[in-house]
Amino acid sequence: MSAKASSSNVRLVSASYGKDLVRIFRIVRDSKDPSSHRVAEYTVRCLLHGESLTPSYTEADNSPVVATDTVKNTLNYLAKVLPAEDVLCPERYALNVVNHFLSTYSHIEKTEVDLIQHKWTRIVLDQKDGGAHKHSFVRDGEEKRTVRALGERSGSEINVTTLEGGIKGLLVLKSSGSAFYGFHRDSFTTLKEVRDRIFSTEVECSYSIAVPKGGLTAVLKNASSLPHFCEIQSSVKSHILRVFSLDDSASVQATMYRMGEAILGDAANTTVQDVSFALPNKHYIPIDLGFKGLSNLDEKDAEVFLPTAHPSGYIKAKIERSPSAKL
Numbered sequence: 001m002s003a004k005a006s007s008s009n010v011r012l013v014s015a016s017y018g019k020d021l022v023r024i025f026r027i028v029r030d031s032k033d034p035s036s037h038r039v040a041e042y043t044v045r046c047l048l049h050g051e052s053l054t055p056s057y058t059e060a061d062n063s064p065v066v067a068t069d070t071v072k073n074t075l076n077y078l079a080k081v082l083p084a085e086d087v088l089c090p091e092r093y094a095l096n097v098v099n100h101f102l103s104t105y106s107h108i109e110k111t112e113v114d115l116i117q118h119k120w121t122r123i124v125l126d127q128k129d130g131g132a133h134k135h136s137f138v139r140d141g142e143e144k145r146t147v148r149a150l151g152e153r154s155g156s157e158i159n160v161t162t163l164e165g166g167i168k169g170l171l172v173l174k175s176s177g178s179a180f181y182g183f184h185r186d187s188f189t190t191l192k193e194v195r196d197r198i199f200s201t202e203v204e205c206s207y208s209i210a211v212p213k214g215g216l217t218a219v220l221k222n223a224s225s226l227p228h229f230c231e232i233q234s235s236v237k238s239h240i241l242r243v244f245s246l247d248d249s250a251s252v253q254a255t256m257y258r259m260g261e262a263i264l265g266d267a268a269n270t271t272v273q274d275v276s277f278a279l280p281n282k283h284y285i286p287i288d289l290g291f292k293g294l295s296n297l298d299e300k301d302a303e304v305f306l307p308t309a310h311p312s313g314y315i316k317a318k319i320e321r322s323p324s325a326k327l
């Protein structure tokens, strides 16, 4: 049977392709002291879209296909040739990737980049050992910074339709300052009201960032017009940690909303348009030690808990400024 499709009563509804799980690592050596380094490590998915790619699906015609191997090569090439600040900042790297594919291939209409940054924090030694080390780093937390960038061509211009920064895998726990009571009760309800409980979650959050107008190629040439992505990221993380610690939590829902209020209310975050959260409620259940006459179930005496991975609550929300605040 020929690989070419004959007349058929199906059609392609949507399609995209590219390379996933591309691992990128870049060293930036200081120009004055080459033993002093900054590093960035990413895992990248880069997908291409375009009407003219349809025959590769429907006619087995590979001629328009930019090979996924070429996509991978390009990600490494850009990691090498882009200026330091455009590679070390994941949002800027992702925007440069989008710009590259849309400016290089006229038949590619949209490019989509999803990136995870792996943490490498400079090791700081005792002063007697030299303090901050020039080229040694530690993974001091499993949380990841994430970026999603989507661009498309409209006429001669390349426009960014989505730019999202984010955090995932940020594990937090508070052993007090969290309650859950007053919830709906019916014949299916067994949960007891609780005034003091453990609250633990793994924060997953993403936020949309407004990119300056005027076409991506021009915007990237004028880097000073770009939002300060790293400052936004650290502001988002510190608001999350501050609200998590200080809020007298009525529920995951209420604390999550306050995190969003704090992020969007910070004058430093005017380019952040909205923030979305997905927070699992990782339950810690007091263990019954009554078999030894020990009281561990009442919230005042509960000291030993069973950390339960499954099932967990799962609470999501997207928060944006109200229309009057946007004016």
Ligand SMILES: O=c1[nH]c(=O)c2[nH]c(=O)[nH]c2[nH]1
Pocket (backbone or CB within 6 Å): 180, 191, 250, 251, 252, 253, 281, 313
């Ligand atoms: O913060 C919470 N929100 C809920 O919706 C919920 N449901 C539940 O069983 N425990 C909790 N905790």
